Amino acid sequence: MNQLQQTATSPTAGNPPMSVPAEQAGTWQAVCSLEDIWPNTGVCALINGRQIAIFRMKSDVLYAIDNHDPHSGANVLSRGIVGDLGGEPVVASPIYKHHYQLRTGECVEDASTQLNTYPVQLRDGMVWVKTTA
Amino acid sequence: MNEHTRILVVGNGMVGHYFVQELVKRHPDLAAAKLEVTVLGEEPRPAYDRVHLSSFFSGSTAEDLSLVEPGFYDKPGLTLRLNARASSIDRIKHTVTLSDGTSLPYDKLVLATGSVPFVPGVIGRDRENCFVYRTIEDLEAMTAAGIQAKSGVVVGGGLLGLECAKALRDMGLDTHVVEFAPRLMAVQVDEAGGQVLRSKIESLGVHVHTSRNTTAIVDGATARHRMVFFDETWLETDMIVFSAGIRPRDELARESGLAIGARGGIAIDDFSRSSDHDIYAIGECASWNDEMFGLVAPGYDMARIACAHLFDDHSTTFQGADMSTKLKLMGVDVASVGDAHGKTHGCRSFHYLDELRQIYKKIVVSEDGKTLLGAVLIGNADEFGTLQQMALNAMPLPENPEFLILPASDGKEKPGLGVDALPDSAVLCSCNNVSKGAIGEAVAAGACSIGEIKACTKAGTACGGCVPLVTQVMKAEMRKHGMAVNNHLCEHFPYSRQELYHIVRVEQIRTFDELLAKHGKGLGCDICKPTAASVLASCWNDFILKKDLASLQDSNDYFLGNIQKDGSYSVVPRMPGGEVTPDGLIAIGNIAKKYGLYTKVTGGARVDMFGARVEQLPNIWEELIAAGFESGHAYGKSLRTVKSCVGSTWCRYGVDDSVGLAVELENRYKGLRAPHKIKFGVSGCTRECAEAQGKDVGVIATENGWNLYVCGNGGMKPRHAELLASDLSKEDLIRMIDRFLMFYIRTADRLQRTSTWRDNLEGGLDYLKDVVINDYLDLGAELEAQMQHVVDNYQDEWKTAVTDPEVRKRFRSFVNSMTGDTNIMFVKEREQMRPATPEEKQQAKTIPILALVE
Ligand code: SRM
Ligand SMILES: Cc1cc2nc3c(=O)[nH]c(=O)nc-3n(C[C@H](O)[C@H](O)[C@H](O)COP(=O)(O)OP(=O)(O)OC[C@H]3O[C@@H](n4cnc5c(N)ncnc54)[C@H](O)[C@@H]3O)c2cc1C
Ligand code: SF4
Numbered sequence A: 001m002n003q004l005q006q007t008a009t010s011p012t013a014g015n016p017p018m019s020v021p022a023e024q025a026g027t028w029q030a031v032c033s034l035e036d037i038w039p040n041t042g043v044c045a046l047i048n049g050r051q052i053a054i055f056r057m058k059s060d061v062l063y064a065i066d067n068h069d070p071h072s073g074a075n076v077l078s079r080g081i082v083g084d085l086g087g088e089p090v091v092a093s094p095i096y097k098h099h100y101q102l103r104t105g106e107c108v109e110d111a112s113t114q115l116n117t118y119p120v121q122l123r124d125g126m127v128w129v130k131t132t133a
Numbered sequence B: 001m002n003e004h005t006r007i008l009v010v011g012n013g014m015v016g017h018y019f020v021q022e023l024v025k026r027h028p029d030l031a032a033a034k035l036e037v038t039v040l041g042e043e044p045r046p047a048y049d050r051v052h053l054s055s056f057f058s059g060s061t062a063e064d065l066s067l068v069e070p071g072f073y074d075k076p077g078l079t080l081r082l083n084a085r086a087s088s089i090d091r092i093k094h095t096v097t098l099s100d101g102t103s104l105p106y107d108k109l110v111l112a113t114g115s116v117p118f119v120p121g122v123i124g125r126d127r128e129n130c131f132v133y134r135t136i137e138d139l140e141a142m143t144a145a146g147i148q149a150k151s152g153v154v155v156g157g158g159l160l161g162l163e164c165a166k167a168l169r170d171m172g173l174d175t176h177v178v179e180f181a182p183r184l185m186a187v188q189v190d191e192a193g194g195q196v197l198r199s200k201i202e203s204l205g206v207h208v209h210t211s212r213n214t215t216a217i218v219d220g221a222t223a224r225h226r227m228v229f230f231d232e233t234w235l236e237t238d239m240i241v242f243s244a245g246i247r248p249r250d251e252l253a254r255e256s257g258l259a260i261g262a263r264g265g266i267a268i269d270d271f272s273r274s275s276d277h278d279i280y281a282i283g284e285c286a287s288w289n290d291e292m293f294g295l296v297a298p299g300y301d302m303a304r305i306a307c308a309h310l311f312d313d314h315s316t317t318f319q320g321a322d323m324s325t326k327l328k329l330m331g332v333d334v335a336s337v338g339d340a341h342g343k344t345h346g347c348r349s350f351h352y353l354d355e356l357r358q359i360y361k362k363i364v365v366s367e368d369g370k371t372l373l374g375a376v377l378i379g380n381a382d383e384f385g386t387l388q389q390m391a392l393n394a395m396p397l398p399e400n401p402e403f404l405i406l407p408a409s410d411g412k413e414k415p416g417l418g419v420d421a422l423p424d425s426a427v428l429c430s431c432n433n434v435s436k437g438a439i440g441e442a443v444a445a446g447a448c449s450i451g452e453i454k455a456c457t458k459a460g461t462a463c464g465g466c467v468p469l470v471t472q473v474m475k476a477e478m479r480k481h482g483m484a485v486n487n488h489l490c491e492h493f494p495y496s497r498q499e500l501y502h503i504v505r506v507e508q509i510r511t512f513d514e515l516l517a518k519h520g521k522g523l524g525c526d527i528c529k530p531t532a533a534s535v536l537a538s539c540w541n542d543f544i545l546k547k548d549l550a551s552l553q554d555s556n557d558y559f560l561g562n563i564q565k566d567g568s569y570s571v572v573p574r575m576p577g578g579e580v581t582p583d584g585l586i587a588i589g590n591i592a593k594k595y596g597l598y599t600k601v602t603g604g605a606r607v608d609m610f611g612a613r614v615e616q617l618p619n620i621w622e623e624l625i626a627a628g629f630e631s632g633h634a635y636g637k638s639l640r641t642v643k644s645c646v647g648s649t650w651c652r653y654g655v656d657d658s659v660g661l662a663v664e665l666e667n668r669y670k671g672l673r674a675p676h677k678i679k680f681g682v683s684g685c686t687r688e689c690a691e692a693q694g695k696d697v698g699v700i701a702t703e704n705g706w707n708l709y710v711c712g713n714g715g716m717k718p719r720h721a722e723l724l725a726s727d728l729s730k731e732d733l734i735r736m737i738d739r740f741l742m743f744y745i746r747t748a749d750r751l752q753r754t755s756t757w758r759d760n761l762e763g764g765l766d767y768l769k770d771v772v773i774n775d776y777l778d779l780g781a782e783l784e785a786q787m788q789h790v791v792d793n794y795q796d797e798w799k800t801a802v803t804d805p806e807v808r809k810r811f812r813s814f815v816n817s818m819t820g821d822t823n824i825m826f827v828k829e830r831e832q833m834r835p836a837t838p839e840e841k842q843q844a845k846t847i848p849i850l851a852l853v854e
């Protein structure tokens, strides 16, 4: 990622490294304004029929993972409490409290469960998410 | 033993019953083991807990005190005959004759006849309203007399006498204790200790008269009786209770020629056998080495040993008993250990006396200063467990033994027992014979709170005196197993919930960010965030979905509804006391119909509407609010319901308006956030149709006001609530509930219901009474004020949510679309909708799925 783009897209250096849109398949889509996501909470975006949970963490660091909680079968992860376990950012499912790592999508209690993660960026106060297909 | 062994047990008291339990433990199928067991009990009811007899005065019933599990005596091979007194033994024919003339054969006879209260040979002792203190019938008679009486005298200033004096004082009588010896509790306590005890008890309003020998009881001038003493002074009183010691019931044994101890009692050997080897004697009727034991633990020991011996197990023998005692008499700690009077040759003692706070402590050490022989503690008995174990196990004394009883100065730790030095065989709980080893095993098996230890070992469940020591051992064992003993909430806060509560209150912290910045680390998690949210709400009661609070709320609080398995929500409007108008019901029906919700009457006596999607919630609430409803907080760790019975308004038995009170209480405490959910019940009479005794707070109407019960629980581990106070006016009742709830909120752990909190509360019910009723910590006014703050700041959360556009915006399935979650699907069942199963969702195209209602 080049210097210029980082300053343009993310007000902080804390976001996970992101790929440059043109270089990868998939499309970026503007979802909502940052203000639509209250600090330290999540929202769910419906993108091409897919439910994606987007979280706004401390210092406006953003993450996006599947909204579907495979342990309960319900689409609820965006409504979970966020925080960290051992420094690793996580969300706790509101149904049976499984924790999912926001960077990797891995379930802390059951490493065999893996959620999709999605690149997410803040551009001019808008939240953008990239999905494949 | 021959083919069929007939075992006859005389006496169904505490020890006799314990013996039968031991028998059944050895031979669960008595009939198959060819045992025919008959038990004779003279009293009208099976064995009950005499040790806690006094709790009868504070509301325990005969059933509460019973020691017999329902059905226990219905086993094949076991017969219990009540109202049946043995009147003679024929040792040659091996028979026992009953007072009704029938006779029963035995192969082995077990005498467990206990003892009787000793009534001194005073003229007039048979007058009306003269009582003894031993059976439930005695207490019933005392209660009846107490209603008419203004004053009462207890003859005897020993342990039981003082317990009895407390009962009289609690009945509101002007209470006197008359003691023959020059001091109170002469057996357990030395002279200086007796002095301190006396002034403590006098300061509680009980008159103490020592060195008084009663010679006659005659008619009084100002009261029913006049007690005349040997020096011709006198005292007038309406009722008298004799509690001047006990005498063993050895008459059966005497008449049949069994050996009797020097001071009475049936002489027994180390196997609990009498001089006739087909007859055992156990409990208070037995005399071992010319010694008798007026406590239950040695009796249980004898019962175990006799039972083992009966089946040719000679491995255990009776070796005397530790008579150390610790009790709380009228709120005063009194304890004695071993040789309290320093009778051992050459012993020396250390004394500590604090006349200001009325504390007296003494230890007696051996001549060489190496071991502890005995101790007396009055006013504060914190060191009891340590000292008892030191004396029992002859553990080496620290270099300066005086520090064992001196108050710790400038933060220095007192020399502890070093529980690691205790042998595994050390009996920590003498009531239930639980050793250190057993606690270790329980910890190894996963028990790691005092509540769990109590549940699986029984340690600490009788007199409770051993709880501090058991807790120490539990923690040491946990450390050994590498278990974290710290009570830190989670990795983000090195504090317990109680400590965080304190911090929030003292530093006036109002946001999680501030709390985290000052006292925590990292981002927080789903443990500390809801805990902090609950503490903040208990303290300040701000709207829980305020921007900086919303992110802390647990699944249900987060959307002010209960999340269901499919991600939809339920809606429970409040119906205070379960009362609802026809119009209210119609409105709920209409709303449910309009939004296509499933309806059900809950176990909490109100209506639940299921299957609402997030984006429907604000509209549903708006319509409910318009119909006069508010949030029922079915989602919160907060007040749920105040269940009521119909009460005196309609019910032919009701003595007070239980619905009216329930409505008032529910409206007072609604919205109160707590460590866990809180439920109330209010019943209009003792039939208890509202099941108040199964609730965190239970109220039952009496002829004279309201009785307040606390710390009950239904759910996973039901627990009966305990009587905290009786006959309260409504104002006092509310004050007591304010204090009780706030004290719980302050001191409970996260997700601890009042019942588990109570089970873990050191000092138990007495302590709770001290804090809530007697205001022993001087907290009452503060707790009431804090509650009033919460009450004054109540708001209907649904209303605040729907009127704030920012908040309302959050109630959407999708941030970028107005549609609903198509994964929420319903099918029809019994005329209503229910969530589709995963299989049904798979076949969604082939089976009828109910349309989503917008
Ligand atoms: C709806 C209801 C069942 C019903 O259809 O009747 C119910 C439903 C739930 N109960 Fe309950 N309980 C309901 C009455 C009870 C009762 C009966 C009562 O209140 O008299 C009890 C036993 C009494 C008690 O609590 O002492 C009860 C003992 C529990 C427990 C066990 C608590 C315990 O201390 O052992 C849980 C689990 C927990 O809280 O950790 C629980 C938890 C739950 C949860 C919250 C489980 C969950 O997390 O999803 C359910 C959510 C309900 C919802 O979505 O609305 N529910 N639950 C009842 C709602 C009452 C109300 O009007 O608010
Ligand atoms: C108010 C009170 C408080 C106490 N507090 C404590 C305490 O804190 N700690 C402690 O360790 N101990 C305490 N005790 C003492 C404890 O209760 C006794 O040690 C215990 O009950 C002894 O049990 P037992 O079976 O030997 O006698 P009991 O419990 O008295 O049982 C004897 C039974 O035998 C029956 N019986 C007698 N003769 C016959 C007969 N001929 N035929 C048929 N039945 C017969 C009696 O009716 C009675 O039911 C207290 C006692 C009282 C009264
Ligand atoms: S508890 Fe008593 S007053 Fe209430 S309904 Fe039942 S019988 Fe009537």
Ligand code: FES
Residues within 6 Å of the ligand: B428, B429, B430, B431, B432, B459, B460, B461, B462, B463, B464, B465, B466, B467
């Ligand atoms: S010593 Fe009485 S309960 Fe443990």
